[in-house]
Amino acid sequence: MKVNIIGAGNIADYHARSIKALGYELGIIADFNEKAARQLADNYGCRWTTNTDELLAEKADLVTVAVPNAFHFDVAMAAVKAGHAVLCEKPMTRSAQQSRQLVELVEQNGQPFFVGYMxxxxxxxxxxxxxxxxxxxxxxxxxxxxxxxxxxxxxxxxxxxxxxxxxxxxxxxxxxxxxxxxxxxxxxxxxxxxxxxxxxxxxxxxxxxxxxxxxxxxxxxxxxxxxxxxxxxxxxxxxxxxxxxxxxxxxxxxxxxxxxxxxxxxxxxxxxxxxxxxxxxxxxxxxxxxxxxNFQEEYRLIEKALSGEAVxxxxxxxxxxxxxxxxxxxxxxxxxxx
Missing domain, CATH: 3.30.360.10 (Dihydrodipicolinate Reductase; domain 2)
Structure with a gap:
């Protein structure tokens, strides 16, 4: 399973660590903060970019959204629109109104979408x-x-x-x-x-x-x-x-x-x-x-879910x-x- 991560802060480190520990492929990390993106990518031996669109244009089995809460909605919406299966950190958004819009888009696109209540x-x-x-x-x-x-x-x-x-x-x-x-x-x-x-x-x-x-x-x-x-x-x-x-x-x-x-x-x-x-x-x-x-178990279950299992x-x-x-x-x- 290939996973790309948007976000290079503290919570992204837990995700990257779990992906590598399970033997999955960590493709690329995106963050507007070049120093943070470079450092996290260097720590886990993957590529990095400051351009989220570059990441979203790349094929992957899963995109993990690990940005601050305030950006969950915009980044998750962009990932879904790009056709990706998504794991979004919790809370899904900062308002029920935004969450409703995201649910509607997920249902329209039909791609798997998971939220990090691990x-x-x-x-x-x-x-x-x-x-x-x-x-x-x-x-x-x-x-x-x-x-x-x-x-x-x-x-x-x-x-x-x-x-x-x-x-x-x-x-x-x-x-x-x-x-x-x-x-x-x-x-x-x-x-x-x-x-x-x-x-x-x-x-x-x-x-x-x-x-x-x-x-x-x-x-x-x-x-x-x-x-x-x-x-x-x-x-x-x-x-x-x-x-x-x-x-x-x-x-x-x-x-x-x-x-x-x-x-x-x-x-x-x-x-x-x-x-x-x-x-x-x-x-x-x-x-x-x-x-x-819990982070590793979450990714194990995502791999099963992407294969069609109920989790x-x-x-x-x-x-x-x-x-x-x-x-x-x-x-x-x-x-x-x-």
């Missing part, structure tokens, strides 16, 4: 789906997303916003929460209504970069789900006491299922853990599939549902005065 591909998450099926009628849920962030980071963000008020920056809800919203929809089904939402901001960061987001959701299946996201300077909390406090808990009439996710950039050290309390047999089960690199990758339509939910929660927060 947490769902881990074998432990697939086992957790089985656990969720055993909890009976779902009544409630909790999505928790707390990531450690030094207090000093906020002065950097404030300065950036002061210098560039129109900078396309995102806060905790989009950057950290979107992965878990994808898992919620994947595991519990669609949201019927956002009942309430509130966001909190550091001074000088409103309305661009939220520090905390809370939402209350009514699911189509009748359950009520609480969502809480935050960037806080807490480095000893969470299941592994490393500051990463992230889980999904789904509670039903006959059981309780809990998924503890892990620091995404450390797959060689940590694995998600799935747990189930089954009331019918009065037993607790736990499952850990071991160390699996657990996020589609454009599923990613649109996440972007719509994000928009709806932002709208609900504005109604309550954030």
């Amino acid at each position: 947490k769902r591909v881990h074998p432990t998450v697939q086992k957790f789906r089985d656990y969720v099926a055993r909890i009976g009628t779902m009544r409630s849920g909790l999505v928790r997303v707390y990531h450690p962030m030094p207090s000093s980071s906020w002065s950097i963000i404030r300065n950036q916003l002061a210098q560039s008020p129109n900078a396309a920056l995102d806060g905790v809800f989009v950057n950290s929460g979107s992965h878990m919203l994808d898992l919620l929809l994947y595991l519990a089904g669609p949201v019927k209504k956002v009942l309430a939402a509130r966001m909190q901001y550091q001074e000088g960061c409103y309305p661009k970069v939220d520090q905390m987001t809370h939402a209350l959701l009514e699911m189509e299946n009748g359950a009520t789900v609480t969502v809480e996201c935050g960037w806080l300077p807490l480095f000893g909390v969470g299941k592994r006491e490393n500051g990463w406090d992230e889980l999904i808990e789904l509670r039903g009439e006959t059981g309780l299922s809990t998924l503890h996710t892990t620091l995404w950039e450390r797959p060689q050290y940590e694995s998600p853990v799935a747990e189930l309390w089954d009331e019918s047999i009065k037993t607790k089960e736990s499952f850990n599939a071991g160390m699996v690199d 657990a990758l996020a589609t454009a339509q599923e990613a649109f549902a996440v972007d719509q939910l994000i928009d709806d929660i932002f709208a609900a927060a504005r109604q309550t005065g954030e």
Whole structure:
């Protein structure tokens, strides 16, 4: 499988590393920043260009879109129009309106399109789906997303916003929460209504970069789900006491299922853990599939999908549902005065 990458930043490095580790061909990397494109290409022994059109004119099995969030829409649209199968980093776009346009184009062109919600591909998450099926009628849920962030980071963000008020920056809800919203929809089904939402901001960061987001959701299946996201300077909390406090808990009439996710950039050290309390047999089960690199697993599944196999990758339509939910929660927060 030959893969070309648009973007040469930090996330592109994870993609390039996985492509090479799996023995796939990394053809060319494109980025308007010549230094970044050259350095990443040199690191992985491939060609580079500052011209995205040059990359899109080249034949490949897959084009990976790994640019900043603000450019996902334009770059992904161009890749689809050029006839490529695409893997777009999450979130698919920065608005439901843009996502709807992209979904329509993908459906018109008929080429495979995947979105980088790679947490769902881990074998432990697939086992957790089985656990969720055993909890009976779902009544409630909790999505928790707390990531450690030094207090000093906020002065950097404030300065950036002061210098560039129109900078396309995102806060905790989009950057950290979107992965878990994808898992919620994947595991519990669609949201019927956002009942309430509130966001909190550091001074000088409103309305661009939220520090905390809370939402209350009514699911189509009748359950009520609480969502809480935050960037806080807490480095000893969470299941592994490393500051990463992230889980999904789904509670039903006959059981309780809990998924503890892990620091995404450390797959060689940590694995998600799935747990189930089954009331019918009065037993607790736990499952850990071991160390699996989500980025590599994502590309393995893409290769299968391009061969026609059904896989657990996020589609454009599923990613649109996440972007719509994000928009709806932002709208609900504005109604309550954030």
